[in-house]
Amino acid sequence: MKVILTGATGVLGSHIMYEILESFVQNGIDGTLYLISRAKGKVSAKERISKLLSSSYTPKNLKEIGLETLHQYIQLIDVDLSEVPEAYSNIIQGAYFIHSAGFVNLSTDEEQRDKIFEENTAFTKTIFETFSPFITKFIYISTAFSSGERSGIIGNDFHNLDFEPRFRNAYENAKFESEKFVIEQSNSLGLPFQILRPSVIGGKMMGTENNYFIPKFMVFYLLAKFFHFTANKSSKQLNVRFIVNSATGLNIIPVDYVAKIIFNTFQREDIQQLNIVNRTSFNIVSGLELIMNEVGYSNFSTVSDTFDFDYQNSIEKIYYESIGKHLKPYFITDANEYDTSMLQSILPIPNVDATALTNMIHYARMHKFKDIKV
Structure with missing residues (x-):
């Protein structure tokens, strides 16, 4: 072959x-x-x-x-x-x-x-x-x-x-x-x-070796990385509002x-x-709560999309003018799911539940969100 x-x-x-x-x-x-x-x-x-x-x-x-x-x-x-x-x-x-x-x-x-x-x-x-x-x-x-x-x-x-x-x-x-x-x-x-x-x-979930390992932290990991380092830079956490469609998922x-x-x-x-893909997506509000809890940033809330959103502090401004503006389209998108019948017949789909998502972020945090460069 x-x-x-x-x-x-x-x-x-x-x-x-x-x-x-x-x-x-x-x-x-x-x-x-x-x-x-x-x-x-x-x-x-x-x-x-x-x-x-x-x-x-x-x-x-x-x-x-x-x-x-x-x-x-x-x-x-x-x-x-x-x-x-x-x-x-x-x-x-x-x-x-x-x-x-x-x-x-x-x-x-x-x-x-x-x-x-x-x-x-x-x-x-x-x-x-x-x-x-x-x-x-x-x-x-x-x-x-x-x-x-x-x-x-x-x-x-x-x-x-x-x-x-x-x-x-x-x-x-x-x-x-x-x-x-x-x-x-x-x-x-x-x-x-x-x-x-x-x-x-x-991160990995299919075996017993190096569970939750991933060589590069992207997408939802980047949000966790941003707020992990933000939480550790300042003793005061400014409130951050996430604009979301509460019905959508990741x-x-x-x-x-x-x-x-x-x-x-x-x-x-x-x-x-x-x-x-997974059988079901992780609800965006629940996912945000798990991620922010794991990285230690507690002062946040979720709001619906609006045309007159003005930054209320410097952290919101930095977030929405960096990774936030690229993630926002996924946070406010319509809810959907995938037909996984064919996929499931090939190999059972692992369950990415609250524990798994928390462990993925925990792994990244323990490794200081440092990508492996090859």
Whole structure:
């Protein structure tokens, strides 16, 4: 088996890499995992991957196998994409391509739009056009929020709808356009494809090792980080009002569950689009209360959306002029849920309840919200 993977040094990509390598080793598969990875500063691509395979957060069974053996299953593609056809066309023939690399940026700032589309849609087009002549299937890792702003029950098919989706930011739009490109081009070429869409990714929950670990703290973690450090900087907590739709929720899914679903799905011919999400979303008001309690910021309240919201103090101003303005569209959006019947049949969905969410934030707080840099 041959698998090509982008984003192996990322939050999700690293866990996909672990799943593939574990399968190769444990099942005696004669496989090769091609990783599209570049040097970062003075750190070579091989050194970056080696760190992921030999650190305290590496799955124990992989760590016991050792770097030398693991690298026998890995081949790095560390060249300019224009050089790939000439250098790799023969050896990657027939590979599955999992495109996990992406630029997660929920900014609502218009000046960020071009960069977000460049890092997501334009890069996806380049990757697809470079590798599609040689591969057996293209698997695109998108986001459940490429659905745009919708209410009610959301199914797995985002591209055969009787309406045009409305997007909350450029990231959602860029991921949707990337999906559309992959579907249209794959169909025109007769190339099998998959669109797999995780919701908000949280810490590990599927085993007994390194529970709640996640290498980078994003989305709801950023809110917790902001108020954790704010609470510790000042003895007086100024009241912060969160503008919310009290009926909406936050859909969180553990990173290791997402990786396992991708691994158990990418060879299936009966799945073209799949949302990798929780059965129910966490109510936004309850979630805020849990997060703020865990980070020790008690002076807050929730209010409905209004056109005449004026900052009442410096903390509100800083929050709403930084991460708050990017999170607000998700706090005030219409309530929705996902149809998880197909997902549940693949692998039972873990329950992200109050205890799990609290433990995720606790883990981040104990690690001082410090991202792991590879």
